Amino acid sequence: MIRSFVRLPLREGASVEMHQIRYFLAVCEELNFTRAAERCHVAQPSLTRAVKLLEEELGGPLFHRERANTHLSELGRMVRPHLEEVYERAQQAKREALDFTKLKRTTLRIGIMCTIAPDQLVDLLRAVQARHPGVELHIVDAAAPQLEERLVQGDLEVAIYCRPNRDGDERLHRIPLFREQMMIAVAPQHRLAGQNMVRARDLDGERYVNRVNCEFTGVAGPIWREHGATCSLVYRSERDDWVLAMVAAGLGFGFLPESGVTHPGVVARPLIDPEFWREVNLVTVRGRPHSPAVGAFVREAMRARWPGSLQHSEAGLKPDAA
Template identity: 40%
Template structure:
């Protein structure tokens, strides 16, 4: 007895029509009829009464339908159990993403990771420059995408460079910088500056201000990127924003020169987590992915 014979028999038993059963099974009617006749021969008794175009189950056929339905159900249950047992185990990967990172350079990378590793469930968690090391060492995240001035990660983290992005001066559309193609650092002297408290570039920027012996006023400070950009756009001050930040439509920006300011975006991890399956897969793809290039690279 073959399973296909059983399935053909059950299809006819359900529809009581050989032609319809053949269509549902996706085979020709002669092939289905031949398989049912062979099953009857193997079982030793007719399964159907054929009275012209009418088809009825025999008493033997009704008994066999009940038994063979159980056979098919048991077979399907066994196949599903085998699939569940043999399929790759689900892996949960908690990846931190710094809140100052714009999503645009990362979306294609994350989507490609999902396609290449459907068994890895990726969860993105917020991290900041201040708490990233704590969240990694505490096991809250397995790895983290961090922005670092000069590409310097805090100890004990290791990292893989993803891309660099320019730091830009953002301002309102009616600001004097809007007529320029770029802004020299010394031209920031005397400006009102909206202080981005979560910005990992903050101390580097303030060191540059001090080194140029410039004076800025700091009328406002916020941890929220949306509020910072809204205040800049309304003319309340200027701000330093990464190249790939999500921008409000009424915000203008120009690259900073003399010196040019860049930050490096790194995939950071603890050395002992480098070979963990999820982290290893993310690192491998990071090395193959085509990342954006900052101007001047």
């Protein structure tokens, strides 16, 4: 438990320097000004002057000097434990700051879009742990809009997500990591399962199981309608595993990234005419001072091998590419 400080008898406007405390504590240990100066690697007049200034700040003598018998005064004995605590706290703060800058012990708050499968990021996390074992990752799992909001507000230091048609926000700096095509997921007995690919117009009249956290919410529907597809939304869920279970049960089709179709009772067909691709980016706030841990994480992300990795890209939406 951290003890509260007792107010020291400082005169008004006075201040105590850390080197004065260090010199005082050295004299407390040595009870000899010459040995204390040698211990602090400072000339004895400098140490004596610093202790005298400290005595002036505290309002009285801290030591009684009687030839070879230097010992603490009553005031010195009273303030010693408090100055020891001040000095130890300062040293602890210095150690922790050094550990932070050298990545020996620091926490990095990262946001990962909830529709990204862990398998797509586990190699990156493994690399961070291997090269920077002092970095503790605090992972927040949420939808892209929530991650972006928390990133801008400062609750997160870095985030990995996809927001089509949102690349114009000048507050954010994006590094493309990978891209993958969006698929139509259906049960094996569904009429579209026999096709090698699905055109948007093929979805007309079909029942749709909606992913609440879909990357293309508000984007895909209007484009489908432009291509002659009007779907009937029958279910919606925040969880992709529930969406896939309902698709496998024949309740409707799903619209998911290729890596997200993991249910054994579901088949995936690429959607064409138009195609949709999600581009996943590593996002930070432009111009914001970042911790060394952010720099380390970004370097590992740039070094990682990503499926369908990108150097430069336009928005994740690729219409009429078939």
